Amino acid sequence: MNKTEFKQSFSRRLAEKFAMGVTDASPNELYQTLGSLMTSAYSQNWQQTWKDYREAEQKQAYYFSIEFLPGKMLKSNLLNMGWLDLVTEGLSELGINLDDLAEVEPDMALGNGGLGRLASCFMDSIASMGLPGNGNGIRYKYGLFKQRFVDNYQVELPDEWLQNGNLWEVRKESKAVDVRIGGDVYMSHDEFGILKPNYHGGMILRAVPYDTGMVGYQNGTVNTMRLWSVEISPEEEERYRSIEDRRAVEDLTSVLYPDDSNEAGRKLRLSQEYFFVSAGVQSILRYYKQLNKPIDDINQYIAIHINDTHPAMCVAEFMRLLVDEQELGWERAWNLTQEVMSYTNHTIMAEALEKWSINMMKSVCPRIYQIIEEIDRRFVEEMTGVHDFDLIQRTRIIQNNQVHMAHLAIIGSHSTNGVAKLHSDLLKSVVLHDFYLIYPARFNNKTNGIAMRRWTQLANPALSKVLDKTIGNSWRKKPSDLRLLLNYEEDDQVLDMLDQAKLENKARLANYIQEHYGIKVNTHAIFDVQIKRLHAYKRQLLNLLHIIKLYLDLKENPELPIEPRVFIFGAKAAPSYHYAKSIIKVINETARLINQDTTINDKLKVVFLENYNVSLAERIIPAADVSEQISLASKEASGTSNMKLMLNGAVTIATLDGANVEIRDAVGDENIAIFGLTESEVYQYYENKNYSSAEIYRENAVIHKVVKTLIDGTIPNIFAEGQEIFDSLIKYNDEFFVLRDFEDYCSAQESVNQAYQEKRRWLQISLRNIANAGRFSSDNTVQRYADDIWQIEPVFAHEDDRGVTQHDSYLL
Numbered sequence: 180m181n182k183t184e185f186k187q188s189f190s191r192r193l194a195e196k197f198a199m200g201v202t203d204a205s206p207n208e209l210y211q212t213l214g215s216l217m218t219s220a221y222s223q224n225w226q227q228t229w230k231d232y233r234e235a236e237q238k239q240a241y242y243f244s245i246e247f248l249p250g251k252m253l254k255s256n257l258l259n260m261g262w263l264d265l266v267t268e269g270l271s272e273l274g275i276n277l278d279d280l281a282e283v284e285p286d287m288a289l290g291n292g293g294l295g296r297l298a299s300c301f302m303d304s305i306a307s308m309g310l311p312g313n314g315n316g317i318r319y320k321y322g323l324f325k326q327r328f329v330d331n332y333q334v335e336l337p338d339e340w341l342q343n344g345n346l347w348e349v350r351k352e353s354k355a356v357d358v359r360i361g362g363d364v365y366m367s368h369d370e371f372g373i374l375k376p377n378y379h380g381g382m383i384l385r386a387v388p389y390d391t392g393m394v395g396y397q398n399g400t401v402n403t404m405r406l407w408s409v410e411i412s413p414e415e416e417e418r419y420r421s422i423e424d425r426r427a428v429e430d431l432t433s434v435l436y437p438d439d440s441n442e443a444g445r446k447l448r449l450s451q452e453y454f455f456v457s458a459g460v461q462s463i464l465r466y467y468k469q470l471n472k473p474i475d476d477i478n479q480y481i482a483i484h485i486n487d488t489h490p491a492m493c494v495a496e497f498m499r500l501l502v503d504e505q506e507l508g509w510e511r512a513w514n515l516t517q518e519v520m521s522y523t524n525h526t527i528m529a530e531a532l533e534k535w536s537i538n539m540m541k542s543v544c545p546r547i548y549q550i551i552e553e554i555d556r557r558f559v560e561e562m563t564g565v566h567d568f569d570l571i572q573r574t575r576i577i578q579n580n581q582v583h584m585a586h587l588a589i590i591g592s593h594s595t596n597g598v599a600k601l602h603s604d605l606l607k608s609v610v611l612h613d614f615y616l617i618y619p620a621r622f623n624n625k626t627n628g629i630a631m632r633r634w635t636q637l638a639n640p641a642l643s644k645v646l647d648k649t650i651g652n653s654w655r656k657k658p659s660d661l662r663l664l665l666n667y668e669e670d671d672q673v674l675d676m677l678d679q680a681k682l683e684n685k686a687r688l689a690n691y692i693q694e695h696y697g698i699k700v701n702t703h704a705i706f707d708v709q710i711k712r713l714h715a716y717k718r719q720l721l722n723l724l725h726i727i728k729l730y731l732d733l734k735e736n737p738e739l740p741i742e743p744r745v746f747i748f749g750a751k752a753a754p755s756y757h758y759a760k761s762i763i764k765v766i767n768e769t770a771r772l773i774n775q776d777t778t779i780n781d782k783l784k785v786v787f788l789e790n791y792n793v794s795l796a797e798r799i800i801p802a803a804d805v806s807e808q809i810s811l812a813s814k815e816a817s818g819t820s821n822m823k824l825m826l827n828g829a830v831t832i833a834t835l836d837g838a839n840v841e842i843r844d845a846v847g848d849e850n851i852a853i854f855g856l857t858e859s860e861v862y863q864y865y866e867n868k869n870y871s872s873a874e875i876y877r878e879n880a881v882i883h884k885v886v887k888t889l890i891d892g893t894i895p896n897i898f899a900e901g902q903e904i905f906d907s908l909i910k911y912n913d914e915f916f917v918l919r920d921f922e923d924y925c926s927a928q929e930s931v932n933q934a935y936q937e938k939r940r941w942l943q944i945s946l947r948n949i950a951n952a953g954r955f956s957s958d959n960t961v962q963r964y965a966d967d968i969w970q971i972e973p974v975f976a977h978e979d980d981r982g983v984t985q986h987d988s989y990l991l
């Protein structure tokens with residue numbers, strides 16, 4: 180396709196769709212037109228990809244995740260199709276700015292944060308590596324809430340992302356399956372003497388898939404992300420006449436995270452989990468049966484991945500289908516299940532390990548509960564005599580009237596992985612130590628990664644241009660080639676270009692801040708960024724206390740020699756997480772105090788951007804000078820914003836937590852500011868129970884002065900919230916060691932301040948961060964999953980290095 184052809188097709192499609200010319204059309208109409216040209220162009224490849232996988236009879240992986248966070252897809256698909264430059268120019272010649280169209284697309288925000296974003300980076304990478312892998316999740320009618328600040332408090336508004344339709348998805352009614360929720364079940368022998376379940380009552384829901392093409396990076400592969408939506412099946416219409424009854428059904432795929440503070444909300448969440456698990460596993464089995472292969476070979480064709488514990492019922496659902504429907508004996512079914520399943524653990528925080536009451540599970544999926552009971556019974560039987568009684572009691576699935584989902588996932592799969600080296604080690608030595616004793620070979624590490632294409636090529640064109648000019652463009656396909664940049668660390672011209680690119684990105688963000696918040700920020704100030712979900716363990720509070728300290732220092736001594744700084748926050752708090760919302764309020768009030776204080780002038784600004792999401796991340800990250808990765812050591816499983824920021828040349832200030840450890844190893848101690856307790860020091864405090872925040876508060880004058888501002892009126896309008904946070908620190912002994920790490924954090928911040936003053940050194944540090952970021956490409960990560968866990972291979976026809984490229988270009 181050339182530009183002229185594109186322009187002609189575009190105008191023709193616009194006329195066909197809307198009976199309009201370019202000058203009359205709204206951005207939305209132009210967006211719809213471009214999107215429809217794209218989907219019709221890649222749908223051939225999509226169909227071909229399906230066909231290739233089937234004909235090649237290759238093993239496929241299915242990534243089950245209750246969250247996906249793709250963000251906007253227009254430019255990402257254009258880039259991966261190889262159309263981005265051509266379309267940008269073609270549209271521009273028609274008087275259209277591509278970015279104006281891109282703005283129209285709502286973010287697809289079917290996830291909370293890192294977990295969902297990881298799933299979407301993986302989808303991009305799996306397709307880009309030409310690997311046969313698909314996503315399986317839920318098509319929530321409402322995405323993650325929209326965050327607004329009213330009177331400096333977080334307010335949540337519904338995200339009606341489907342209001343104007345979704346041009347990337349295809350509803351596949353013919354692929355619908357039925358899912359049974361609720362009711363009773365009892366077992367009886369059928370006429371052939373086989374034990375069969377008999378179901379009574381409950382609801383039969385129709386699960387309808389909506390497929391979205393996952394376009395690989397210029398390789399012709401288009402994989403599928405399949406999201407399930409609930410509908411009332413035509414045969415059941417009669418049963419659901421009233422609005423309430425219909426709504427009860429529709430609620431199932433309505434919201435991303437139902438309020439779990441009450442029974443009804445929790446039941447809805449468990450129903451969602453079973454719904455997308457059952458629909459996904461049923462459709463996989465249906466596909467497999469079409470291949471006409473013996474059921475005993477299914478492990479050679481299918482890999483199912485359980486992303487965190489939410490889809491752990493895959494284990495029991497797969498058993499149900501093999502035993503109840505395919506009539507396999509338990510042992511055979513169990514061996515196949517374990518070989519098909521694999522599981523990723525994402526957290527070590529005890530309160531985040533998912534458990535369900537037996538009663539709840541019986542009421543949502545009674546047959547699944549029976550199967551879990553049998554798995555548990557056989558586990559205990561098998562382990563008895565091999566391991567000691569206490570160990571077995573601690574590792575069994577059902578304990579104290581609760582079903583432990585992580586235990587189900589580990590026992591029912593052949594692989595359990597953590598998401599960074601430190602995290603995987605902690606799983607083995609602490610959190611899942613008991614399981615490690617039983618199944619040492621199952622445990623492995625797969626450090627998270629990020630889709631480099633989105634986080635440089637799309638988000639940071641300025642840097643991308645500098646890279647092309649300096650090291651050529653091979654890095655676009657092969658992120659490890661970023662290392663070539665190391666040859667230029669003494670090249671002043673290259674350092675200057677990097678500096679200019681960063682400045683350009685900072686100016687763009689500064690404009691956005693000015694436009695949206697009326698705050699003027701100095702583009703020569705340090706842009707210091709903390710963007711992630713708001714959570715106590717991530718310690719936005721530590722960042723805030725340092726800001727307050729700088730403010731007090733400047734009030735005392737206006738001539739203090741510090742580089743001007745703009746502190747930038749982006750974070751949503753879970754709607755029911757009271758403490759996190761109080762932190763937001765206090766940061767916002769502190770920001771107002773500081774930003775309005777004319778004596779502080781330009782030296783300090785604090786900006787909390789509303790509604791942090793993927794699109795906002797793409798705006799902030801290229802403009803960041805400093806990356807705040809300051810969670811309490813041992814609490815952040817991996818982190819991925821740390822990788823995105825490093826890739827964009829930000830300098831990391833970090834604890835030795837999650838993947839920060841690997842970032843430190845990649846760049847060396849001189850190119851990162853490490854501070855704070857180590858994981859083993861934290862565990863020592865737990866063991867010795869000898870931490871006293873009150874003692875630090877009493878004895879450290881600086882900390883005393885800073886913490887007191889929470890309750891002494893220095894910061895206005897935080898009467899209740901200031902007290903709440905003060906109490907968490909002093910009265911309740913500072914669960915996340917904020918005060919313990921405070922001084923060390925301030926020293927690390929001071930070293931950053933000094934480094935920034937030596938411009939050339941700073942730019943060299945930044946360069947080394949970019950150059951060493953290639954190893955965190957999710958292309959590498961998924962390749963390791965493919966090799967070690969799923970045992971899947973690229974389909975031959977799409978492998979570009981073998982020269983077979985028949986589906987490489989997308990035709991209009």
Ligand SMILES: *Cc1c(COP(=O)(O)O)cnc(C)c1O
Binds near residue numbers: 293710791796817
């Ligand atoms: C990358 C990303 C995250 C994860 O951030 P962490 O700092 O790793 O927790 C969360 N939300 C969005 C929108 C992201 O892009």
